[in-house]
Amino acid sequence: MTSLILSTATRFLLPLFLLFSIFILFRGHNQPGGGFVGGLIAAAAFALHAIAYDVKRTRRLLGIDPRNLSALGLLVAMGSGMISLFLGEPFMTGQWLTLSFWPVGQLEIGTPLFFDVGVYLVVIGITLTIILSLAEE
Amino acid sequence: MGLVSAVLSGFVLALIAPWIYRIARGATGWLLAIFPLALFAYFLSYIGAVAAGDVVRVSYPWVPSLGINLSFYLDGLSLLFAFLITGIGALVLIYTGGYLKDHSHLGRFYGFILFFMASMLGVVLADNTMGLFLFWELTSVSSFLLIGFEHEKESSRAAALQALLVTALGGMALLGGFLLLNQAVGSWEISELVRQGDAIRTHSLYIPIVLLVLAGAFTKSAQFPFHFWLPSAMEAPTPVSAYLHSATMVKAGVYLLARMTPALAETALWTGTVTAVGAVTMVFGAAIAFRQSDLKLILAYSTVSALGIMMMLLGVGTAGAVQAMVVFLFGHALYKGALFMLAGAIDHEAGTRDVNRLAGLRSAMPVSAAAGLLAALSMAAVPALFGFYGKELFYESLAEDYLMPVLLFASVLTSMIFVAVAVLAGIKPFIGETTSSAKQPHEAPISLWLGPVTLAATGLVLGLWPSMVDKSALLPAIHAVLWRPVFLELALWHGLNPIFLLSMATLASGSGLFIFRSRLLRLFSWLDALRDCGPRNGYSLALAGLNAAAQAQTRVLQSGYLRYYLLIVVATATVLSGYKLLQDIESLSFGRLFDVTFYEAAPALLILLAAFMATRVRSRLAAIAALGVVGFSVALVFVLFSAPDLAMTQFSIETLTVILFVLVFYHLPRFAILSSAWTRARDTFVALTAGGLITAIMLKASGVELHPKISTYYIENSVPLAHGHNIVNVILVEFRGLDTLGEITVLAIAAVGVYALLKFWPGKTETR
Known part of the structure; x- marks a missing residue:
């Protein structure tokens, strides 16, 4: 399954897709998007790569076994909820930090953001676990 | 604070015991024994205060929302048990070092036995019923681990499972009893419950409470007909039998009933049940012990019988009976622990536990022989040994009430068998002509005889000078059960009264039973x-x-077929929800059914057509394309009803589905219709019914006035509480974040399942 057009296009599309997925992930808190759909887009990008080249190259590009990626995502999501435990509040109470970048504006970051990153990683991990395993058959 | 750390430090030590063993090796038993000895000394420091009538109580909030505290309570009864647990525990730890020397899992064994010790201390010190229940179950778990210690053996695993099932079922009953007790008088604290005895006894829940608590106590203390797990538990290594299954854990049921006596006793139900079950267990256990020939089984059945005696005395419940129970319990722990450890030492040195083949070991094992003699005489209740007092009080308490001739007769019979069994297990292996055995016997190492010698010698010393314990350790325990002042003075010589004569007659006839044992067994x-x-x-x-x-x-x-799973799941859901919906079919609102614009109707029509087409086409590619149309049309509906998040996700999912399909497409066989017409008709019916049900649910939902507060709450609090403007996402990651965490966990597990299905199916050769 090698097509010159597809493989050339993929080389340009893959980074774009990944950037777009991260954009979707981070805008999710205020506008449509979020970790789940962002993860799906990133997974689709890697799946495209696997079709255009082969699974071995995709795995090498990924650098981490997708099963470990989903485990890592669960760890991040769980860990984001544990932060509040150390501050004496119930599990998964949102904690927020406001950073000022005068005169550009200010940035609010909080534990739900990390939770969403966890979701993003889990979704990429499980989708690629399934797709890459199927593709190897 | 002291009580809490006394209980909890044992769990910590249990966790690190395997590492201690890695460093200390052969000295581990001696080293670990320091811990229970220190606890023994700690409890010893309370003896004066407790004997003076003080109680120590500590309490910490545990589950404050349910009113459950982590509370501990030390009175005479707890203290007596704490002495037995820590004292015998120290000896058992030392004994283990000799008995399981160089066993490959010895470190783990130390961990288990310390885990048990801490749990058992928890049982006897807990003041909260929920705490007691928790520790109670932990003793069952540790007993399971210890019985199944030789887990390569099928019989060990079966015995462990049997013990766990029986005692854990009883534990469930006990939990039910505690919950009902809380409903009846509104307290979890035992120290409060015992003060409300009158209120409990007159409460309508009294009968279920008593039956449930008794079920817990009877299973744990191996009462008939639940006794069978205890002899099976002899599969465990001997230190476990000596410690859990004779000296401590099996007495937890006796402890519980003694503890609950002020709250629950003195009704016909309690007295009748406890006395009858105890008496039956007593006679039954003794009779079976008599016909065993395996040393450990003899001791196990005689333990069942002894537990029956304690239960029966608790059931009788008079001041004399409770005195007898406490004294007997203490004496029993001393001699039975010694006899069990000796049985293990004999097995270890002579290579057999069959009493018919054991004889003449006294010259080879003189120290063990002395300990065996003392322990057996104590069990046979020979004067000057501590066992004697238990038997005397036991007879006395039954004789003081002349209405109990049957119980007295059964007790004398049991005691006669005890004499015979004591001689059989503690004396017979050491006397007579040496038999040729596979192993050349020699004296056990000090770690193996220290325990039995200490316990047997304690029985002798306390037998000669009972005043060392009667007022300080035993009387406070009796007070804790009876709640009224009684007098206890143990004396060797009461004069030549009928009870003493009965004791002597028992001794004589018991010896007769031993001499004629083989003839009786044939008979x-x-x-x-x-x-x-x-x-x-x-x-x-x-x-x-x-x-x-x-x-x-x-x-x-x-069945293993996905289509049947789907069929069962869909049909079940349809029938159950359909039944509920049909009950008030009038509530379905058809009012807004035709209130649609043409651009809303268009995707709906598209979905219908595509779905129909998917079932009719004769090409797999076409079917997938039709399903894709369904998916994208659904996404379109999401867009129309302003749910961009859902639409985005739906689009991504559809795309990924196509990719998945491309991947498997080449591996699929040629398209063919394999199902019969009947199967298709059935599936059509189920599908249409399920679709109809969903429609009906939608109609119902559109007629229900939603609770307005929910969505307004989210709208109002999304920015101030969660700093986000996209409410859908804020709900996912913040308000309902725990749900999301659960969902992604399930997804990850599902992915592992798919991976396993693809990579490890049977018949697949390992590629990597």
């Missing part, structure tokens, strides 16, 4: 046929039945 050999219809058989039948039922329903429901 009653026809009773052996009854063995196969005992409660143990009932247990096996129940277990086999459970397995058969599980297999049968698995065969029906778990």
Whole structure:
């Protein structure tokens, strides 16, 4: 399954897709998007790569076994909820930090953001676990 | 604070015990014994205060929302048990080092036994019923681990499971009893419950409470007909039998009933049940002990019998009976622990536990022989040994009430058998002509004889000078059960009264039983046929039945075909929800059914057409394309009803589905219709019904006035509480974040399942 057009296009599309997925992930808190759909887009990008080249190259590009990626995502999501435990509040109470970048504006970051990153990683991990395993058959 | 760390530090030590063993090796038993000895000394420091009538109580909030505290309570009864647990515990740890020397899992064994010790201390010190229940179950778990210690052996695993099932079922009953007690008087604290005895006894829940608590106590203390797990538990290494299954854990049921006596006793139900069950267990256990020839089984059945005696005395419940119970319990722990450890030492040195083959070991094992003699004499209740006092009070308490001739007769019979069994287990292996055994016997190492010698010598010293313990350790325990002042003074010589004569007659006739044992056994050999219809058989039948039922329903429901799983799930959901919906069919609102614009109707029509087409086309590619149309049309509906998040996700999912399909497309066989017309008709019917149900649910939902507060709450609090403007996402990651965490966990597990299915299916050769 090698097509010159597809493989050339993929080389340009893959980074774009990944950037777009991260954009979707981070805008999710205020506008449509979020970790789940962002993860799906990133997974689709890697799946495209696997079709255009082969699974071995995709795995090498990924650098981490997708099963470990989903485990890592669960760890991040769980860990984001544990932060509040150390501050004496119930599990998964949102904690927020406001950073000022005068005169550009200010940035609010909080534990739900990390939770969403966890979701993003889990979704990429499980989708690629399934797709890459199927593709190897 | 001291009590809490006394209990909890044992769990910590249990966790690190395997590492201690890695460093200390052979010295571990001696080293670990320091811990229970320190606890023993710690409890010893309370003896004066407790004897003066003080109680120590500490309490910390545990589950404050339910009113459950982590509270501990130390009175005379707790203290007596704490002495037994820590004192015998120290000896057992030392004994273990010799008995399981160089066993490959010895470190783990130390961990288990310390885990048990801490749990058992928790049981006898807990003041909160929930705390008591927790520790109670932990003793069952540690007993399971210890019985199944030689887990490569099938029989060990079966015995461990049997003990766990019986005692854990009893534990469930006990939990029920505690919950009802809380409903009845509104307290979790035992120290409060015992003060409300009158209120409990007159409460409408009294009968279920008593039955549930008794079920817990009877299973734990191996009362008939639940006794069978205890002899099976002899599969465990001997230190476990000596510690858990004679000296401490099996007495937890006795402890519980003694503890609950002020709250629950003195009714016909309690007195009748506890006395009857105890008496039956007493006679039954003794009779079976008499015909055993394995040392450990002899001791196990005699323990069952002794537990029956304690239960019966608790049931009788008079001041004299409770005195007898406490004194007997203490004496029993001393001699039975010693005899069990000796049985292990004999097994270790002579290579057999069969009493018919053991004889003449006294010259080879003089120290053990001395300990065996003392322990056996104590068990036979010979004067000057501590066992004597228990027996005297036991007879006295039954004789003081002349209405109990039957119980007295049964008790004398049991005591006679005790004499015979004591000689059989503690003296016979050491006397007579040496038999040729496989092993050349020699004296056990000090770690193996220190325990039995200490316990047997304690029995002798306290037998000669009972005033060392009667007022300081035993009387406070009796007070804790009776709640009224009684007098206890143990004395060797009461004068030549009828009770003393009865004791002497028991000794003489018991010796006779021993001498004529083989002849008696032949005489009653026809009773052996009854063995196969005992409660143990009932247990096996129940277990086999459970397995058969599980297999049968698995065969029906778990066909292994995805299509049948889908059929079962969809049909079940349809029938159950459909039944509920049909009950008030009038509530379906059709009012807004035709209130649609043409651009809303268009995707709906598209979905219908595409779905129909998917079922009719004769090409797999076309079917997938049709399903894709359905998916994208649904996404379109999301867009129309302003749900961009859902639409985005739906689009991504559809795309990924196409990719998945491309990947498997080449591996699929040629398209063919394999199902019969009837199957298709059935599937059509189920599908249409399920679709109809969903429609009906939608109609119902559109007619229900939603609770307005929910969505306004989210809208109002999204920015101030969660700093986000996209409410859908804020709900996902913040308000309902725990749900999301659960969902992604399930997804990850599902992915592992898919991976396993693809990579490890049977017949697949390992590629990597």
